Amino acid sequence: MDYDFTTGERGFGRVVFALALDKKRMTERVVIGETQETRRRFENGGGDVFYDETRPLGSLLLGFESDKDGEWNKHGMTLRESYGKAFLFDAERWKTAAPVSDFLRRKYESGEPSAMFAAVKTWEEYLNCFNLNHGADLLTDRLSTLYRPFAVYADCRPWRGESAVATDSAIRDGESSVELWYPVRKRSFEVVVTASSFLPIVACCLHKIDEWKFIFRECKICGKDFLARSRHYELCSDECRKARAAAAKREFDERAKNDGIERLDEAAYYYWYNRLRKLRKAADPERAAAFKAAFDDFRAEAVRRKAAVKRGDTKFTEFANWLAEQRDESDRLVGEQHLYF
Numbered sequence: 001m002d003y004d005f006t007t008g009e010r011g012f013g014r015v016v017f018a019l020a021l022d023k024k025r026m027t028e029r030v031v032i033g034e035t036q037e038t039r040r041r042f043e044n045g046g047g048d049v050f051y052d053e054t055r056p057l058g059s060l061l062l063g064f065e066s067d068k069d070g071e072w073n074k075h076g077m078t079l080r081e082s083y084g085k086a087f088l089f090d091a092e093r094w095k096t097a098a099p100v101s102d103f104l105r106r107k108y109e110s111g112e113p114s115a116m117f118a119a120v121k122t123w124e125e126y127l128n129c130f131n132l133n134h135g136a137d138l139l140t141d142r143l144s145t146l147y148r149p150f151a152v153y154a155d156c157r158p159w160r161g162e163s164a165v166a167t168d169s170a171i172r173d174g175e176s177s178v179e180l181w182y183p184v185r186k187r188s189f190e191v192v193v194t195a196s197s198f199l200p201i202v203a204c205c206l207h208k209i210d211e212w213k214f215i216f217r218e219c220k221i222c223g224k225d226f227l228a229r230s231r232h233y234e235l236c237s238d239e240c241r242k243a244r245a246a247a248a249k250r251e252f253d254e255r256a257k258n259d260g261i262e263r264l265d266e267a268a269y270y271y272w273y274n275r276l277r278k279l280r281k282a283a284d285p286e287r288a289a290a291f292k293a294a295f296d297d298f299r300a301e302a303v304r305r306k307a308a309v310k311r312g313d314t315k316f317t318e319f320a321n322w323l324a325e326q327r328d329e330s331d332r333l334v335g336e337q338h339l340y341f
């Protein structure tokens with residue numbers, strides 16, 4: 001269901017952010033919608049809601065909206081200023097509110113549920129407070145309650161044991177409590193609901209994850225943070241598990257290839273070495289000295305070519321052919337008369 005950020009008509013009932021955690025499946029389901037519709041969605045799958053997704057447990061914390069630059073507050077202030085204009089939807093007011101409407105739409109379309117909820121809630125409160133006494137102050141109060149966690153978690157990752165930055169104000173109404181729903185009358189199926197602040201939702205997530213002894217880790221392959229069942233899990237997804245298996249196979253193949261090159265080179269070395277020994281035994285110092293010089297040249301060239309194969313600059317078969325040619329050359333240097341004794 002889409003949300004209209006240009007409407008002047010307030011929706012019926014309050015919009016809530018509802019979260020259901022599943023320990024066994026390690027998932028979290030977030031539903032955002034008007035209270036009755038959201039309840040219906042959990043009860044029987046009906047209900048017209050803005051958002052309903054089941055994601056891996058920890059996704060909300062990991063992808064949580066962050067607002068280092070104070071963008072949300074800035075736009076909230078703009079909405080407050082527009083209250084000064086005479087009528088809610090006269091042209092002047094709309095000129096002020098239109099950029100905020102664009103900002104909220106972008107946030108709504110980001111797909112990140114914490115940003116989506118804040119966007120819808122902002123517009124709802126904008127319309128709600130307009131007709132109330134001290135509406136502007138009320139709007140500021142409600143919006144800063146709504147946005148505060150975006151600043152609190154902008155620079156820290158409490159799920160990795162970093163403590164939240166200190167906030168200048170005490171806990172306000174709605175920041176310490178949630179509603180609990182049991183829509184299918186099963187104690188194990190619990191839905192945590194907020195209509196005003198994410199702080200208790202974040203606290204609840206952290207508490208549950210802690211209680212279930214799951215642990216946030218950094219993936220060894222892609223470097224992303226993820227929630228693991230225990231310390232033994234090092235990879236975030238099937239893709240990364242596949243990537244690691246492929247890397248291990250590549251490494252194995254590489255090693256096998258290098259072993260093959262070394263074995264072949266070693267065999268060639270001993271082929272030459274044995275012939276040199278024979279020449280020395282045969283008391284043919286002149287020929288032995290000439291052979292030794294050729295042997296040294298061969299070694300230097302063999303080392304160079306071997307490195308090239310390992311780097312992948314030359315083909316293995318090319319190296320093997322060259323060694324075979326050199327073997328024939330060594331036979332020629334030893335001379336007919338010394339070959340078969």
Ligand SMILES: [Zn+2]
Binds near residue numbers: 224235236237240
């Ligand atoms: Zn990964």
